[in-house]
Structure formats: C-alpha cells, structure tokens
Amino acid sequence: MPLHLAVTHLNEDKALEMLKLLHREGAGLDTVNVTSVDRRTALHYAAFQGRSRLVSWLLDAGARGDLKTSNGLTASGLAVLGNAEHEMAPRPAPGSKRATQGLSKKVLRRLRDAEFREGKPAGPRFAV
Numbered sequence: 001m002p003l004h005l006a007v008t009h010l011n012e013d014k015a016l017e018m019l020k021l022l023h024r025e026g027a028g029l030d031t032v033n034v035t036s037v038d039r040r041t042a043l044h045y046a047a048f049q050g051r052s053r054l055v056s057w058l059l060d061a062g063a064r065g066d067l068k069t070s071n072g073l074t075a076s077g078l079a080v081l082g083n084a085e086h087e088m089a090p091r092p093a094p095g096s097k098r099a100t101q102g103l104s105k106k107v108l109r110r111l112r113d114a115e116f117r118e119g120k121p122a123g124p125r126f127a128v
Contacts, residue, residue: 003022003031003032003034003041003042003058004034004036004040004041004042004045005017005018005050006019006022006042006047006120007019007042007045007051007054007072008049009047012051012053012054014053015051015054016053016057017060019042019054019057019061020057023061031059032058032062032063033062033063033064033067033068038069038070038071039067039068039070040069041063041064041067041068041075042054042058042097043055043058043059043063043064043065043067043075043111044067044069044073044074044075044078046058046075047075047076047078047079047082047111048075048078048079048081048082049082049104050079050082050102050103052103052104052107053112055075055079055107056107056108056110059110059111059114063075063114064114065111065112065113065114065115066114066115066116074115075111075114075115076108076111076112076114076115079102079103079107079111082102082103088099
C-alpha cells in the first residue's frame with residue numbers, strides 16, 4: 001500500500017510527488033482504491049489529515065468517495081472529523097504554522113460530490 005504510506009508519512013509536497021511517480025509507473029485505479037485492514041483508502045487518510053492537494057489529486061485519479069471504512073465513514077465524513085480536530089487543537093505560536101489546516105471548502109465540496117454520485121465513482125479526470 002505505497003499510496004497509504006505516502007499520504008500518511010510524507011509531507012504534502014513529497015507525498016504528491018510520490019503519487020505522481022506511482023501513477024507514471026502504472027499504478028492505476030485498482031491502486032488508488034486499495035483498502036487497508038480497516039477498509040481505509042489513501043483518500044480516507046488524506047481527507048482526515050486535511051491534505052487538500054492530495055485529496056484533489058486522488059479524486060482526479062479516480063479515487064472513490066463513496067467507499068466506507070469498517071466504521072462506516074466515508075472520506076468526507078473523516079474530513080469533517082479531521083477539520084473538527086484541527087479546530088479544537090491548541091493554536092500555534094505566532095509566526096508558526098500547523099502541519100495542516102483541514103480541507104479547503106472547495107475540496108470538501110468536491111469530496112462530498114464524489115460520495116453522492118448515486119454510489120458510482122465519476123472515474124478518473126486523466127488517463128490511467
């Protein structure tokens with residue numbers, strides 16, 4: 001599950017670079033929607049961590065927003081939980097930045113649209 005590892009353990013720039021490399025090397029739709037033991041995809045992890053660029057890229061690559069974790073949560077549900085967690089976290093010192101800020105409203109809207117497309121993924125926005 002290299003996508004899961006890239007999304008969870010690398011900073012956003014490096015993770016995006018890794019996702020693009022995997023895509024170029026032939027990782028297709030089957031890889032984008034691979035699930036972990038608890039049925040989480042790379043999209044679930046990226047959404048919860050508030051990584052807007054990764055979520056957008058994964059959706060463009062054909063990640064399905066309607067897949068649910070073993071707890072019954074979609075990526076948009078995890079994004080809402082992640083955003084709430086970011087809001088409740090202690091404020092950073094002046095001049096410093098949080099690791100993530102939560103998903104942008106535009107990306108969260110895209111994620112919700114992907115979830116509610118009659119249970120069918122929209123498909124990739126670029127060739128895989």
